[in-house]
Amino acid sequence: MAVTLRDVAQDAGVSIKTVSRVVNNQGEISEATRARVTASVNKLGYRPSKLARALVTQRTDTIGLVLGDITNPFFPEVARGVLDIAEPLGYNVFLCNSDADHQREVRLLHSLADHAVDGVIIFPTYELEEMLDEVAVPGRPLVSVNRPVDGPWASSVMMHSYRGAKKAVEHLLAHQHRTIAMLAGQISDAHRLQRTKGYRDALLEHGVPVREEWIVPGAPIQARGRESARDLLLRYPEITAIFAYNDLLALGALQACHELGRRVPDDCAIIGFDDIPLADRISPSLTTVRVDKYELGRRAMNRLLQMLAEPGVVLGPAWMDVELVVRQSG
Amino acid sequence: MAVTLRDVAQDAGVSIKTVSRVVNNQGEISEATRARVTASVNKLGYRPSKLARALVTQRTDTIGLVLGDITNPFFPEVARGVLDIAEPLGYNVFLCNSDADHQREVRLLHSLADHAVDGVIIFPTYELEEMLDEVAVPGRPLVSVNRPVDGPWASSVMMHSYRGAKKAVEHLLAHQHRTIAMLAGQISDAHRLQRTKGYRDALLEHGVPVREEWIVPGAPIQARGRESARDLLLRYPEITAIFAYNDLLALGALQACHELGRRVPDDCAIIGFDDIPLADRISPSLTTVRVDKYELGRRAMNRLLQMLAEPGVVLGPAWMDVELVVRQSG
DNA sequence: CTGAAAGCGCTTACAG
DNA sequence: CTGAAAGCGCTTACAG
Numbered sequence: 001m002a003v004t005l006r007d008v009a010q011d012a013g014v015s016i017k018t019v020s021r022v023v024n025n026q027g028e029i030s031e032a033t034r035a036r037v038t039a040s041v042n043k044l045g046y047r048p049s050k051l052a053r054a055l056v057t058q059r060t061d062t063i064g065l066v067l068g069d070i071t072n073p074f075f076p077e078v079a080r081g082v083l084d085i086a087e088p089l090g091y092n093v094f095l096c097n098s099d100a101d102h103q104r105e106v107r108l109l110h111s112l113a114d115h116a117v118d119g120v121i122i123f124p125t126y127e128l129e130e131m132l133d134e135v136a137v138p139g140r141p142l143v144s145v146n147r148p149v150d151g152p153w154a155s156s157v158m159m160h161s162y163r164g165a166k167k168a169v170e171h172l173l174a175h176q177h178r179t180i181a182m183l184a185g186q187i188s189d190a191h192r193l194q195r196t197k198g199y200r201d202a203l204l205e206h207g208v209p210v211r212e213e214w215i216v217p218g219a220p221i222q223a224r225g226r227e228s229a230r231d232l233l234l235r236y237p238e239i240t241a242i243f244a245y246n247d248l249l250a251l252g253a254l255q256a257c258h259e260l261g262r263r264v265p266d267d268c269a270i271i272g273f274d275d276i277p278l279a280d281r282i283s284p285s286l287t288t289v290r291v292d293k294y295e296l297g298r299r300a301m302n303r304l305l306q307m308l309a310e311p312g313v314v315l316g317p318a319w320m321d322v323e324l325v326v327r328q329s330g
Numbered sequence: 331m332a333v334t335l336r337d338v339a340q341d342a343g344v345s346i347k348t349v350s351r352v353v354n355n356q357g358e359i360s361e362a363t364r365a366r367v368t369a370s371v372n373k374l375g376y377r378p379s380k381l382a383r384a385l386v387t388q389r390t391d392t393i394g395l396v397l398g399d400i401t402n403p404f405f406p407e408v409a410r411g412v413l414d415i416a417e418p419l420g421y422n423v424f425l426c427n428s429d430a431d432h433q434r435e436v437r438l439l440h441s442l443a444d445h446a447v448d449g450v451i452i453f454p455t456y457e458l459e460e461m462l463d464e465v466a467v468p469g470r471p472l473v474s475v476n477r478p479v480d481g482p483w484a485s486s487v488m489m490h491s492y493r494g495a496k497k498a499v500e501h502l503l504a505h506q507h508r509t510i511a512m513l514a515g516q517i518s519d520a521h522r523l524q525r526t527k528g529y530r531d532a533l534l535e536h537g538v539p540v541r542e543e544w545i546v547p548g549a550p551i552q553a554r555g556r557e558s559a560r561d562l563l564l565r566y567p568e569i570t571a572i573f574a575y576n577d578l579l580a581l582g583a584l585q586a587c588h589e590l591g592r593r594v595p596d597d598c599a600i601i602g603f604d605d606i607p608l609a610d611r612i613s614p615s616l617t618t619v620r621v622d623k624y625e626l627g628r629r630a631m632n633r634l635l636q637m638l639a640e641p642g643v644v645l646g647p648a649w650m651d652v653e654l655v656v657r658q659s660g
Numbered sequence: 661c662t663g664a665a666a667g668c669g670c671t672t673a674c675a676g
Numbered sequence: 677c678t679g680a681a682a683g684c685g686c687t688t689a690c691a692g
Contacts, residue, residue: 004669015679020671028677050444051385052669055684060381062424062445070413071406073607080401083427087438092445094392095425097413108417114380115392115422251611277403281581283613334685345663350687358661382685385668 003046012040023048054116058139063304064094064112066105066122072220072248073276074293075123081297082121089305091118100186100219102126113140119304121145125189128154141307143300146191148317155307155315157300161191161273164289164322165198168243168271171287171324173206177241177269181214181232183225183253185245192217195245195273220245225252226259233260233268240268241330247272247279247288254286254329269330284328291322333376342370353378384446388469393634394424394442396435396452402550402578403606404623405453411627412451419635421448430516430549432456443470449634451475455519458484471637473630476521478647485637485645487630491521491603494619494652495528498573498601501617501654503536507571507599511544511562513555513583515575522547525575525603550575555582556589563590563598570598571660577602577609577618584616584659599660614658621652 005023009016014037021029022037023046029037040046054060065082067075079095086093094112098105105125112120119141124131128147132154142149144156172180182199185192200210216232218224225244229252232239244250250272254264262268264284272279275290299318307315335353339346344363351359352367353376359367370376384390395412397405409425416423424442428435435455442450449471454461458477462484472479474486502510512529515522530540546562548554555574559582562569574580580602584594592598594614602609605620629648637645 002669006669016670017679018677021678024671030677033677047440047444049385049446049669051381051390051446052684053671054381055379055385055669055686056671058684060445064422065425069410070400071410073403073406076401076403076406079425080399080427083400083425087426090441092394092424092426092441094422095395095409095413096417096422097410110377111420111422114377115390116379116381278608278611281608281612332685336685346686347663347688348661351662354687360661363661379685382668383687385670385685386687388668 002049003044005046005048008037008040008044008046011044012037058116059118060116061090062092062094062115062117064096064108064117064120066096066098066108066112066120068100068123068125069097070095073278074246074274077293078297078300081294082301083297085298085301085305098123098125100125100189106131119143119308121300121304125186139311141304143304143307145296145300150314150316152312152314153307155303156317157296157303157320158317159291159296159320160322161194162198164273164291164324165195165243166202167324168273168289169199169202171326172241172243172269172271172330173202173208175269175330178208179236179239180208180241180243181216181236181239183228183242183244183249184215184217185220185249187217189220189245192245199243214239218249220248222248222252222255225249226255227252229253229256230260233257233262242268242270244270244272247274247276247286250286250288250329251278251282254282254284265328265330271330275325280327287327287330288325289322290325291320296320332379333374335376335378338367338370338374338376341374342367388446389448390446391420392422392424392445392447394426394438394447394450396426396428396438396442396450398430398453398455399427400425403608404576404604407623408627408630411624412631415628415631415635428453428455430455430519436461449473449638451630451634455516469641471634473634473637475626475630480644480646482642482644483637485633486647487626487633487650488647489621489626489650490652491524492528494603494621494654495525495573496532497654498603498619499529499532501656502571502573502599502601502660503532503538505599508538509566509569510538510571510573511546511566511569513558513572513574513579514545514547515550515579517547519550519575522575529573544569548579550578552578552582552585555579556585557582559583559586560590563587563592572598572600574600574602577604577606577616580616580618580659581608581612584612584614595658595660601660605655610657617657617660618655619652620655621650626650
């Protein structure tokens with residue numbers, strides 16, 4: 001069907017191997033031969049099959065990107081960062097949504113392995129270590145975002161979730177808030193522990209007791225944030241501030257406040273996490289912890305490339321800084 | 331390295347072919363043999379190489395999704411729709427950003443062809459017909475979103491851009507606006523012609539002359555919308571309404587109005603297109619033309635599957651409805 | 661019901 | 677500087 005190496009060889013009157021050498025620019029070739037082969041390649045519109053090549057080289061020039069949900073506004077910029085590094089280098093990227101579902105995550109990783117991707121970038125939703133034996137085969141590097149892993153074939157890019165959460169809560173404390181609740185995100189989520197720990201530590205260091213019933217778990221989506229904030233504010237009217245695991249939950253809290261007639265930030269301050277594109281466009285604009293999502297994607301991909309280039313080298317985690325962006329909501 | 335068909339065959343004491351048959355569930359196999367092979371498969375953790383299979387079947391179980399830019403809030407839901415159909419069926423999806431750049435688009439399509447994708451879903455940025463000979467090889471179907479193509483290996487999913495634009499402008503006309511400008515989007519864009527035509531026709535049918543200098547082209551991003559709207563409103567203060575090619579441009583116009591002290595909608599009404607997630611969360615909320623983006627993705631993928639299942643059948647375009655959503659801005 | 665041979669389109673040593 | 681052979685891991689006819 002397609003034009004093959006043999007067709008070109010026949011057209012140019014040389015062997016298959018010679019064409020291969022010209023196409024891959026390897027070995028010594030006489031100028032005359034090269035010209036003849038190149039002419040045939042162009043004339044026939046030959047393009048080498050990556051599939052056939054991959055079968056022997058064990059390199060497909062593809063990678064897998066496994067994230068929670070591309071419609072979560074956190075992820076598109078990350079994906080863009082990954083793609084902008086990958087594409088000019090000839091890598092194609094498989095996009096997969098795990099929906100923070102571990103079963104699904106494992107299935108996706110297997111599927112990617114079946115397609116023989118060269119490597120994987122994953123925002124893991126579960127204990128990665130347990131999974132690693134199964135999914136991280138030697139020679140197929142894996143970059144984990146925000147779940148630490150070290151090993152010859154796994155490495156991580158981390159953001160300072162703990163530090164960011166602590167900063168956010170300290171900001172609220174500095175504004176005299178003492179009754180601060182937290183919308184804590186999904187149980188299985190990679191950042192949850194770090195962010196709740198930041199929240200706890202900030203409170204404890206200021207002598208403010210932690211009330212477990214004010215730490216509300218739940219899927220990191222706006223609808224859930226609205227429900228949770230509503231319940232909290234109705235049951236515990238004394239709450240004057242809410243720190244949310246992410247901006248979507250914070251948006252939900254904002255919505256709940258509007259509905260309950262609580263002014264933000266006067267009656268209830270709200271701080272989110274991520275700085276999604278919406279955050280500075282809504283009213284009141286959202287105080288939040290910013291992560292450079294595009295850069296995060298770039299670093300993860302660069303990390304993967306590094307592992308591909310130096311197989312088996314053990315790399316420590318790379319750290320991404322975060323920054324508290326004070327706007328109107330808190 | 332990986333477990334191969336031969337390993338399983340050896341372990342089970344049968345031929346390679348028999349293992350292949352068991353794995354693919356084809357042909358008649360005695361229960362005893364099947365059990366023995368299955369046991370070996372599980373014991374060794376054998377997973378067939380899609381690469382090797384693809385080399386002979388010419389099916390990779392992959393598709394390419396080429397869109398403008400995944401960070402444009404229009405696209406994540408579309409991508410999600412595509413993936414939600416693709417994934418359960420075992421298809422993996424390559425994500426590619428064309429940035430509305432024709433050169434890049436062609437390069438991406440070639441790259442996808444090199445990877446032997448089974449099919450492509452594309453939001454084309456340029457005249458597709460010209461490109462088709464080059465990129466749409468027989469047997470590799472292509473679904474074009476919002477650029478009509480018909481043929482045995484190409485088909486389109488269209489949204490009623492024209493109708494939506496016309497409705498939007500008619501709504502402005504019904505509210506007594508007679509000086510309506512348009513932020514028209516990228517020259518190369520697939521929808522631009524249809525949307526500007528809807529704009530023109532609505533004006534003409536109401537006896538309002540079209541002023542070409544009020545139709546401003548430009549990249550469909552917020553920053554550009556702000557600039558363009560600013561220039562327009564400063565040069566032509568008589569303008570009382572702006573119809574934007576998409577919501578991002580409309581958001582830019584909103585911003586420009588704020589900066590110029592023009593109240594929306596009283597001093598200047600604004601209508602966008604797409605209904606991105608932001609549209610109903612900002613203040614004033616954005617009147618816009620809604621497209622069901624998730625469903626659009628699903629339909630495009632289903633269309634592709636249909637073409638894969640019935641090779642060579644010529645399918646007419648599928649049409650997606652749009653709907654004017656009246657909010658505060660216009 | 662099961663197996664041996666050929667081939668998908670390339671690359672990797674090994675010769676000449 | 678160039679070529680013939682073997683093989684990557686599968687499936688597709690063809691036998692038995």
